[in-house]
Amino acid sequence: MTSPELSLRFAAGLRLFLAARHRTAGELRVTHDGTSSLGHMVESFGVPLPEVGRLLADGRPVTASYRPHGGEVVQVDEVRRPQELPYQPPRFVLDVHLGALARRLRLVGLDTGYRNDLDDDGLIEWANTERRVLLTQDRSLLMRRLLWFGAYVRGARPDDQLTDVLDRFAPTLTPWTRCMACNGVLSPADKAEVEHLLEAGTRRTYNAFTRCPACGRVYWRGAHGGRLEALVAGATHAVAQATSARR
Structure with missing residues (x-):
């Protein structure tokens, strides 16, 4: 039995972290093992989580700990600028x-x-x-x-x-x-x-x-x-x- 796939769509500002072959489209079809978190999957393609903003699975907001399902389309946005910090000015x-x-x-x-x-x-x-x-x-x-x-x-x-x-x-x-x-x-x-x-x-x-x-x-x-x-x-x-x- 083939493992289910899902689609990861990376915002343009995150594509510099992807392998060169993926940068133009920014979309990857990923075989999913059913246990890996979304955060783990995103970082496995070279995108550090501190650079990631909103995550949407089939349009629903999710967190990096979310375990996606086969067939889902996941949108990976970059951090919104200017980024809010717990204090100002930053150190x-x-x-x-x-x-x-x-x-x-x-x-x-x-x-x-x-x-x-x-x-x-x-x-x-x-x-x-x-x-x-x-x-x-x-x-x-x-x-x-x-x-x-x-x-x-x-x-x-x-x-x-x-x-x-x-x-x-x-x-x-x-x-x-x-x-x-x-x-x-x-x-x-x-x-x-x-x-x-x-x-x-x-x-x-x-x-x-x-x-x-x-x-x-x-x-x-x-x-x-x-x-x-x-x-x-x-x-x-x-x-x-x-x-x-x-x-």
């Missing part, structure tokens, strides 16, 4: 490959944890202990059952990755308030307190400074200010668009 922790994104998130004032010496278990422990959203491009990491909350970062360029994260979560931004090196909260600093740390040209040209109490790094609007200002402006625009979509 993040990033995997080792997203260091440039971490600096950008800190630039716009988001609490962003990053270390380049943690393995997967260490990242999950950090995310779970401090209730941080784990951002990664590692699908297998998002499929770990112990992880409380994670999100896949789309884009190859750090600027595109930043736009993706802001579009997904629409967080409140407070630019220029965090240390891009260590994530500490910056404090205003008198020039007299930091001038011994500055080069002669900087001492002559600039008068307004902030300093990180955690690592001691000093900040001022310098030669790269124009590029960073543009990045902050783009981030503010991205959040405004995402917030408008929420309404």
